[in-house]
Amino acid sequence: MSFLILGKAPNTLAARRAFLGRSGLLLSGTAVALLAGRDALAAKGGKSTAEDVRILNTALGAELEAIAAYQVGAESGLLQKPVLDLALVFQGHHKQHADVLSKTVAKLGGKPAAAKDKYTFPTDTLKSQADVLQFAATLEKGAVSAYLGAVPVFGNKDLAKAAASILGDEAMHWAILRNALGEAPVPSAFMA
Amino acid sequence: MGRARALAGAALALAAGATAAANRAGDAQAGAAIYARCLACHALAYDRTGPRHCGLFGRRAGSVKGFAYSDAMKRSNIVWNERTLDRFLANPLNAVPGTAMGYAGIPDKKERADLIAYLRQADSSPECRKQAPPARDRAR
Numbered sequence: 001m002s003f004l005i006l007g008k009a010p011n012t013l014a015a016r017r018a019f020l021g022r023s024g025l026l027l028s029g030t031a032v033a034l035l036a037g038r039d040a041l042a043a044k045g046g047k048s049t050a051e052d053v054r055i056l057n058t059a060l061g062a063e064l065e066a067i068a069a070y071q072v073g074a075e076s077g078l079l080q081k082p083v084l085d086l087a088l089v090f091q092g093h094h095k096q097h098a099d100v101l102s103k104t105v106a107k108l109g110g111k112p113a114a115a116k117d118k119y120t121f122p123t124d125t126l127k128s129q130a131d132v133l134q135f136a137a138t139l140e141k142g143a144v145s146a147y148l149g150a151v152p153v154f155g156n157k158d159l160a161k162a163a164a165s166i167l168g169d170e171a172m173h174w175a176i177l178r179n180a181l182g183e184a185p186v187p188s189a190f191m192a
Numbered sequence: 193m194g195r196a197r198a199l200a201g202a203a204l205a206l207a208a209g210a211t212a213a214a215n216r217a218g219d220a221q222a223g224a225a226i227y228a229r230c231l232a233c234h235a236l237a238y239d240r241t242g243p244r245h246c247g248l249f250g251r252r253a254g255s256v257k258g259f260a261y262s263d264a265m266k267r268s269n270i271v272w273n274e275r276t277l278d279r280f281l282a283n284p285l286n287a288v289p290g291t292a293m294g295y296a297g298i299p300d301k302k303e304r305a306d307l308i309a310y311l312r313q314a315d316s317s318p319e320c321r322k323q324a325p326p327a328r329d330r331a332r
Contacts, residue, residue: 051285054262055294061241062232120238142232149229149295153285192229 048155053110055150056101059163062146063098064115067091069139072121073132083129083180087136090173097166104159130181137177143170144191218302223310226303233293236314237323242293245311246320248272253288264290277308 070091073079079087102112126132147167154160171191179185233241243259250273254266268288270276280287281304283297298304314320 051290051294054290054292058233058241058292058294065241120235120240122235138228138231141228142230144232145229146232146295149297152296153294192226 049108050110051153052155052159053105053108055154056105056108056159057110057113059147059150059166060098060101060105061113062143063094063101064113065119066094066139066143067098068115068119069121069136070094072119072123073126073136076123076126076132078126078129078132080129083133086176086180087132090136090140093169093173097169100162104162133177133181137174137181140170140174140177143167144174148191218305218307218309220306220309220313222303223306223308223313226298226307227310227314236317237319244323246315246323248277248311249315262288262290262292264288265292274308274312277311278304281307 070087073087074084074091105112122135126135144167147163147170151160151163151167154163175185178187230242230245234243234245236245238244239256239259243256243261250271253268253270253272253276254261265288268291270280270288278301281298282301283299284291284293284295285297298307
């Protein structure tokens with residue numbers, strides 16, 4: 001597992017931890033921006049706001065599923081440290097995304113999507129740490145594409161900016177998961 | 193010379209026709225890579241943030257039992273086929289205003305054709321055959 005190679009390079013790992021910490025700070029900044037922009041957003045109202053709420057709620061639903069997916073991975077017994085710790089860090093990011101999205105939907109007058117009682121995951125195909133990482137990488141890549149597709153359709157540019165901030169976080173998750181799998185962490189110059 | 197030119201022209205026309213047909217049919221293998229963009233919300237065989245894709249062709253939009261569709265999708269009166277998928281995937285929010293699929297779409301016609309070809313192929317995959325939908329979910 002190439003992730004173990006990272007363990008032989010403490011400077012790299014330390015840098016990654018610092019990097020992850022900073023990404024958390026960035027998200028907090030976004031959260032503040034989202035919530036601070038609430039009055040201006042709510043004042044606009046109308047069709048555009050209703051559509052923005054729908055987009056946010058769809059993103060919220062996907063984030064809640066991602067939280068559940070990481071929980072399945074964490075409880076699978078297949079992840080060893082430091083991979084397990086990293087998975088929990090990523091799950092924490094998704095919790096922060098979900099929290100901000102939920103609060104923003106509510107402040108815009110919408111009803112935030114709730115977590116489902118039960119999620120379906122392809123658990124019968126998860127037999128090893130690599131399987132779990134591959135599954136997580138698939139979800140994270142999908143999330144990058146989903147946010148990329150959402151950014152241009154927000155009526156409000158502040159929301160688009162916030163979605164782009166989350167996109168950046170998902171892309172970092174995807175790259176690190178690919179690296180852990182021994183794949184090129186950044187396989188191309190552009191995402192679609 | 194004139195005949196050769198005519199033959200060359202005919203060959204070019206045939207080639208162009210074949211390319212157009214290929215574009216319409218799409219490349220399922222290329223479509224599989226494009227489908228990766230959908231995997232934050234969709235799966236073939238089970239519902240997620242978006243509904244499952246197994247059984248998509250011939251299915252009425254908004255008809256997977258137990259999935260919470262937007263009112264807009266339920267009222268869209270769409271039956272999914274190559275043509276309706278192409279229109280929807282190009283710009284979901286324009287095709288079905290009010291859809292929960294807050295996604296800008298796939299502007300490239302070839303990419304849409306590839307994705308649709310993949311979805312068509314996946315529909316007959318073992319994964320989907322296990323999930324054959326009940327007859328009542330199909331459009332009549």
